[in-house]
Amino acid sequence: MNKPKINTMEELSTAIGVSRPTLSRYFQDPDSVRSSTSEKIRRGLERVEYIPNFFATRMNRKTTGLIGVIFPHLKDLFFTSLLEAIETAAMEADLTIITQSSHGDPAIETRAVEQLLSMNADGVIVAPLGENSDVDALSRVAGRLPFVFIDSRLRDALPDVDFVGTDNRQSVSLITDYLCRTGSPPVFLGMPRLNSNSFEREAAYIAEMKHLGHDPVIVSTNIKGDGWAFEAYAHEVMDDLFSRGHLTESTILCANDRLAIGAIRAASRHGLFSRGREGRRILRIAGHDDHPSSRFMTPALTTAAQDTEAIGRGAVRILTERLRKSSGASDKPVFQLHEAVLRVRESA
Incomplete structure (x- = not known):
């Protein structure tokens, strides 16, 4: 059985048999009307097809929600x-x-x-x-x-x-320490200077490397990255470096996972993900964030997972x-x- 379609509060008022102000109070707060009236409105709404206007029901509220x-x-x-x-x-x-x-x-x-x-x-x-x-x-x-x-x-x-x-200091220190313990100390591929994370993560990397007794190394490039296309930026930077034989057997810590995705693509293009005699990777790449795609990449990405x-x-x-x-x-x-x-x- 098709229910009659109601388009306005006025039509609904007539269909149910209660005043429009009462309906308005009900939609703002069902407890603001008498229980018998509230029940009458509830049963009436079951008989018709009506969707309250979101903004209209909030016009007289102190907050819109x-x-x-x-x-x-x-x-x-x-x-x-x-x-x-x-x-x-x-x-x-x-x-x-x-x-x-x-x-x-x-x-x-x-x-x-x-x-x-x-x-x-x-x-x-x-x-x-x-x-x-x-x-x-x-x-x-x-x-x-x-x-x-x-x-x-x-x-x-x-x-x-x-x-x-x-806490960028904690997260970057965590992954930097891990990389230093398990292989060569990492170099750092930063993101374009867009927000506070770009500055804080680089500073945290430098501080942790010095704390561990290593010289921090920031990946240097003349390639300009002034937008949010992190994958493309990292791919271009690392493709250029790999093509000239730089950092091909290094550990690279990227400021975020999207940079790491671009770096891994560049490394794959140059066939750098071969394994050494003991089964360990010669080139290592890690990221930060735990981007939803990071665990499905080849190779799956080691990263510092933010608690979203x-x-x-x-x-x-x-x-x-x-x-x-x-x-x-x-x-x-x-x-x-x-x-x-x-x-x-x-x-x-």
């Missing part, structure tokens, strides 16, 4: 993993996520934050572009809404914004606490770092 999420690139599966953790935590908190990608473009990032303001979002979670971000635009949002940086932050701006990410579940949930938890805080509560920024774990696979 909307949380904005802005990531540099949604095609990056690391950010997709973070988004999944954020969405799950948000659903449990009865919040709705609106996701936007800045596509690596500061103008699009700015437009995204302004759109979220115009939609009266309750809070915003941003993985910023970093060095290219429009600080003024992000400051406007931070001044009006609960705001959390996730994964990376601005190095020299907005220090009072909450942040949730990985804890990071995503932590960002949502901070926002909800900000939204629910009582007057006079502390405005001291939250700086939450999570440790990584080592994933040892075939590549190193």
